[in-house]
Every structure is written in C-alpha cells, then in structure tokens.
Amino acid sequence: MYNAAGNACETPKFFGRRKGRVIRKAKAFLLEQMLPQLKVSSQSDFKLPDLFGGEKKEICLEIGFGDGQHLFGQAKNNPQNGYVGVEVFQNGVANLLGLISGIKEGDHLPDSLQASDYPVHNIRVFDVDVRLLFQNIPDGFFDKVFLLFPDPWPKKKHAGRRFVNPDNLKEVARVLKKGGLFRIATDHPVYKRHVLRTMHHCEAFVWTAHCGDDWKREPSDWVRTKYQMKALREGRRPVWFDYQKV
Numbered sequence: 219m220y221n222a223a224g225n226a227c228e229t230p231k232f233f234g235r236r237k238g239r240v241i242r243k244a245k246a247f248l249l250e251q252m253l254p255q256l257k258v259s260s261q262s263d264f265k266l267p268d269l270f271g272g273e274k275k276e277i278c279l280e281i282g283f284g285d286g287q288h289l290f291g292q293a294k295n296n297p298q299n300g301y302v303g304v305e306v307f308q309n310g311v312a313n314l315l316g317l318i319s320g321i322k323e324g325d326h327l328p329d330s331l332q333a334s335d336y337p338v339h340n341i342r343v344f345d346v347d348v349r350l351l352f353q354n355i356p357d358g359f360f361d362k363v364f365l366l367f368p369d370p371w372p373k374k375k376h377a378g379r380r381f382v383n384p385d386n387l388k389e390v391a392r393v394l395k396k397g398g399l400f401r402i403a404t405d406h407p408v409y410k411r412h413v414l415r416t417m418h419h420c421e422a423f424v425w426t427a428h429c430g431d432d433w434k435r436e437p438s439d440w441v442r443t444k445y446q447m448k449a450l451r452e453g454r455r456p457v458w459f460d461y462q463k464v
C-alpha cells in the first residue's frame with residue numbers, strides 16, 4: 219500500500235463502504251472532471267497560502283464529510299476560511315462536488331469544467347482514508363477539526379474500529395493549532411459515552427462545555443448534516459462535544 223505521497227506504508231484497515239452500487243452519469247462526470255482540480259494529497263499541497271490561492275483566516279478539516287452538507291455550508295458561509303474535506307465514500311465525494319457546481323443528475327453536462335468558475339472556492343478534497351493523509355499534514359496546520367456523526371460501531375467487539383481512539387487523537391492533536399477546536403457530534407448513546415471516556419483520558423484536549431446547553435444545542439455556526447437529519451427523524455438527540463487543544 220502507498221500513502222498519498224506515494225511512499226510505501228502499512229495499510230490501515232477500513233471497515234466502511236467506499237463505493238455504492240451505482241455511480242450515475244453526473245456524479246461520474248464530476249469525479250472525473252472536478253475532483254482532480256480540488257484534490258489534495260501530498261505534503262507539498264499543504265503549503266499556505268498556495269493551498270487556497272490566497273491568505274485565509276482559519277483553516278479547517280472535516281473528517282468523513284458524508285454528503286458534504288456541513289463542509290459546503292461552512293465554506294459558503296465563511297469565504298474568509300479554507301476547508302479541507304476528507305471522505306472515502308465515492309458517492310459522498312460526488313455529492314459534495316454536485317453542491318459546489320450545482321450540477322445534478324439529468325442536467326446537460328458540459329465537455330469540461332473549471333472548478334474556479336463556481337462561487338465557492340475555498341474547499342479542497344481528499345478522497346481516501348484520512349489516516350493516510352495525516353502524515354502529510356504539518357504540525358499545527360488547522361484551526362478547527364470537525365468529526366461529525368462518525369460511524370458509532372456500537373458493538374463491543376467492534377469498539378476498535380471507532381475513529382475516536384488514542385492513535386487518531388494523537389494525530390488530530392498534532393495537526394491542530396494550540397487553542398484550536400476539535401468538534402465531535404454524535405447521536406449514538408454508546409458513542410457519546412465512548413467520546414467522553416476516551417477524551418477524558420486524552421491530555422491534549424480540554425472539554426469547553428460549562429453547562430448542558432453548551433453540548434446539547436446546535437452550535438451557532440452549525441450546518442445540518444444528512445446523518446443528523448436521519449437521527450432526528452428516528453428520535454435520537456445529537457450532542458456536540460467541543461474540545462480545545464491545550
């Protein structure tokens with residue numbers, strides 16, 4: 219296995235889905251035409267201000283952006299910031315590209331496309347396991363890291379698959395600036411307990427909540443995600459754990 223920089227490395231096991239059954243025409247077009255223009259992978263991509271073609275106030279990372287609603291919403295609402303989104307599921311990546319370009323299934327597709335022609339310019343994408351990207355990101359690169367509704371793997375025998383674990387936390391802490399925000403949202407009772415327990419033992423972070431409202435209410439800059447909507451429809455209450463890198 220090779221990492222994003224093309225160096226040989228140990229393959230981390232990934233247990234989720236990478237591909238859906240079908241990639242439809244517009245999505246295939248976006249993955250072929252638009253993704254290469256927005257893709258980051260190597261160490262040299264993580265040079266500021268080149269990464270976003272100019273200075274940015276804050277640089278943020280979203281891990282497992284799913285269909286991209288939060289990533290796209292944040293980027294659109296905050297053009298002064300830059301966003302790197304990571305997602306392994308091909309349909310999710312294509313969905314984000316659809317949000318950026320406005321291209322939908324059934325639309326007439328152009329022969330080619332320029333990502334810079336669309337109004338949201340501050341998103342870069344990595345379409346592989348984030349653990350293969352970490353080693354290419356310099357220390358203290360990000361102001362914020364979002365991990366929203368990660369797969370809960372609620373069964374005890376699958377607990378080792380949960381993203382919130384000491385190895386990943388070490389990397390998240392390393393790529394965050396001192397004082398930076400690490401936001402974890404979840405609706406799953408097992409994962410809520412898992413986050414509280416695991417983060418309590420992680421010396422790199424402090425929980426910023428002072429009262430229930432600080433973690434049971436949607437943050438002021440929040441954009442709703444697909445999995446959050448699913449949780450709400452099914453009667454589960456999401457929570458938002460905001461941690462600060464010490």
Ligand SMILES: C[S@@+](CC[C@H](N)C(=O)[O-])C[C@H]1O[C@@H](n2cnc3c(N)ncnc32)[C@H](O)[C@@H]1O
Pocket residue numbers: 234235281282283284285304305306307310346347348349365366367368369381443444445446
């Ligand atoms: C339950 S979904 C949540 C998606 C989205 N954040 C939302 O709230 O709608 C978790 C997502 O994380 C992605 N994911 C899981 N592990 C990942 C990893 N190591 N690197 C990148 N993406 C990952 C999965 O492919 C999946 O789309």
